[in-house]
Amino acid sequence: MAHLQRHMVVTRRKVRAGQYLYRNGQPFRALHFVHAGFLKTCELSEDGREQVTGFRMHGDLLGVESIGLGAHTCDAVVLDDAEIWELPYPLVLDALQRIPELQVRLAAALAEEIRRDRVWMLVIGTLPAEQRVAAFLLDLASRLARLGFSARHFILRMGRADIASFLALKHETVSRALSHLEKLEYISVLRREVRLLDIPKLRACVGTPCTLQ
Amino acid sequence: MAHLQRHMVVTRRKVRAGQYLYRNGQPFRALHFVHAGFLKTCELSEDGREQVTGFRMHGDLLGVESIGLGAHTCDAVVLDDAEIWELPYPLVLDALQRIPELQVRLAAALAEEIRRDRVWMLVIGTLPAEQRVAAFLLDLASRLARLGFSARHFILRMGRADIASFLALKHETVSRALSHLEKLEYISVLRREVRLLDIPKLRACVGTPCTLQ
């Protein structure tokens, strides 16, 4: 998080589920701070292929990937009614001038984004389907925990198809992986309601020492 | 490219093939501008899995993913003898203060990195093996072309295993894909020497209109 929203006047914008916050090709005029709600970002190809590249929630900054360009290069789709704080890009540039510390914070936020993406490349490149799904659940859980929500019990805001796209799988495969993790009693899952029953075992299966909980 | 190296004293460093430029966990002290040579970056997991996240050549800036941290979070391995210009991070911060334009350039360079990574997520998430390999060759070709080298004829600086890791495949699959593209007469390949014989057809098979050449 870049703390940018503390140093300028922001426009608060409510966006309903199903709406686009911005779309590929639209002019890039602002960064967007997610104050509430839930979104996904999608990369698009010329021939209509689509890849979910991430899920965003409170505290996340959207649109940074378009810095230096005139237009957005991906879609941001609201999955759960959101309140977005718009940080007009000219004001951002202003603030960066006035408060030198912000420069470093912004660069750090961008760098963190790169690191996050690369960790997912590692997950997708080296783990089989079920373990990717486990990694996804653990990531979601730890992000929710950082916001003060329960890490053990939560509602998925996205459909199986979105999870599948993000993990480079098909939705049937995600569904089977969830069912199997349930049979192992690592989780319980009913439609979009998820409970993590055995976090250490989940973490073991994605090859990381248990730090969450 | 961030033009940073034009605004400060840089240390020039020769690094031989096989050496690490930096390793996961080492203190982060500088950004690295690739003046010559060829490198790969690798993301590592706690349990020893490894993922190649990119290949770098002249004009690329390395280490940006560690901005905001005290230590590097990945490995940078030299594949072909390199000359690296070190930009000590304190001097970078200095320059950002002195030359406000650089802030924007650095942020833009970081944003470009994010966009690049996301395009590869799209490739890996939506294209089958052979088309990933075609996309890889076309990307390499266009980067070489931008540097004034031939886009139609070049030497791969990395092994099949590195290409495979980058594309989330196995090295045998890459080998077969290359052989098949050769049988189709889209390319010719002998060990590491590659010729692109039919760029439009290669581009068609990755689903992008033909812009290269």
Add this chain to the structure above:
DNA sequence: CGAGTAGTTGATGTTAGTCAATTGACGTGG
């Protein structure tokens, strides 16, 4: 020259994808 490494290719195995049927939730309008 000989060992070691990188690449290719073939045979076989496994995982995830495809296709299809079914169930359950939700929303609308009769």
Add this chain to the structure above:
DNA sequence: CCACGTCAATTGACTAACATCAACTACTCG
């Protein structure tokens, strides 16, 4: 309120793509 249509999710049967294992070749470098 219930019937209906729609959409999301699950599950099964089958298939295809890629991985695995193994043999072999050809460079590379002491």
